[in-house]
Amino acid sequence: MAASPLKNTVFIKMKIFTDPKQIQQYVLAQRAAGKTIALIPTMGYLHRGHATLMEQARPTAEIVIVSIFVNPLQFGPREDLDIYPRDFEGDCRTCEQAGVDIIFSPRMSDIYPAGFQTEVSVAEITRGLCGAHRPGHFNGVTTVVAKLFNLTLPHKAFFGEKDYQQLATIRQMVNDLNFPIEIIGVPIVREADGLAMSSRNTYLSPSQRKAALSLSRGLFRAREAFKQGERQSSILQQTVRNTIQADADRSCQLEYLAVCDPETLVEIEQIEKVAVIALAARVGKTRLIDNILLP
Numbered sequence: 001m002a003a004s005p006l007k008n009t010v011f012i013k014m015k016i017f018t019d020p021k022q023i024q025q026y027v028l029a030q031r032a033a034g035k036t037i038a039l040i041p042t043m044g045y046l047h048r049g050h051a052t053l054m055e056q057a058r059p060t061a062e063i064v065i066v067s068i069f070v071n072p073l074q075f076g077p078r079e080d081l082d083i084y085p086r087d088f089e090g091d092c093r094t095c096e097q098a099g100v101d102i103i104f105s106p107r108m109s110d111i112y113p114a115g116f117q118t119e120v121s122v123a124e125i126t127r128g129l130c131g132a133h134r135p136g137h138f139n140g141v142t143t144v145v146a147k148l149f150n151l152t153l154p155h156k157a158f159f160g161e162k163d164y165q166q167l168a169t170i171r172q173m174v175n176d177l178n179f180p181i182e183i184i185g186v187p188i189v190r191e192a193d194g195l196a197m198s199s200r201n202t203y204l205s206p207s208q209r210k211a212a213l214s215l216s217r218g219l220f221r222a223r224e225a226f227k228q229g230e231r232q233s234s235i236l237q238q239t240v241r242n243t244i245q246a247d248a249d250r251s252c253q254l255e256y257l258a259v260c261d262p263e264t265l266v267e268i269e270q271i272e273k274v275a276v277i278a279l280a281a282r283v284g285k286t287r288l289i290d291n292i293l294l295p
């Protein structure tokens with residue numbers, strides 16, 4: 001990745017760190033001075049969903065850090081690492097407007113120097129859903145998030161619920177490895193027409209974007225059916241499927257659709273109290289995910 005001219009710039013209030021050792025020393029000193037730190041890990045190309053994470057974090061901590069790092073470890077060989085959208089200057093503006101104190105934007109060689117050989121792997125919870133279709137993805141996520149936690153030493157970290165399995169996996173990791181960090185999940189932010197916000201939405205052509213709306217529409221219809229008393233997963237799934245298949249040009253191809261326990265992500269047949277309906281679909285070459293929590 002080309003070095004951005006903004007790196008090491010000091011905004012009026014916001015600091016930009018690229019060096020892992022420097023940010024670690026800085027946060028150690030801040031913690032020693034009794035400051036609370038919140039982290040929002042991101043891969044950049046920030047949208048309103050990310051801005052919402054920042055808004056939620058701002059009142060909860062004296063120092064809000066946004067990390068921006070497109071993590072190669074979580075992309076498969078045939079995935080979109082090379083074309084993943086980037087806009088460092090726009091991201092800096094979004095962060096500054098949201099009152100962020102620090103951007104941490106490390107170089108790849110600082111995060112994964114030659115000889116790097118450690119991986120953090122969470123077992124059960126990463127097997128199904130996205131994990132079944134993206135081998136190695138969650139190991140990449142947990143490895144980089146563990147590193148970001150160690151480098152920024154936050155008291156709390158904010159993650160979007162759109163990446164529901166990621167959030168559940170990080171909670172599991174934090175629990176299993178005793179990170180003294182509170183993990184806060186923030187509800188999905190949607191466009192006015194229902195599409196869940198994602199940096200990958202930028203790949204969609206106007207007609208694909210229109211077709212992609214059937215995903216959230218299907219989930220909303222299933223939620224309606226749940227509200228009317230339907231508790232059988234197969235029927236709720238069929239509601240989602242029917243909505244997606246009713247779309248005229250059929251350009252959404254479901255990769256998976258599952259009704260799961262929201263904590264363990266184990267699939268359930270009959271909903272007792274709560275559930276998450278999660279899906280992934282391909283729209284053209286773009287892979288989108290979405291979910292809805294019931295009730």
Ligand code: PAF
Pocket residue numbers: 041042043044069071074141144145163166
């Ligand atoms: O959700 C993301 O943007 C990424 O998976 C994360 C958590 C920043 C790790 O690279």
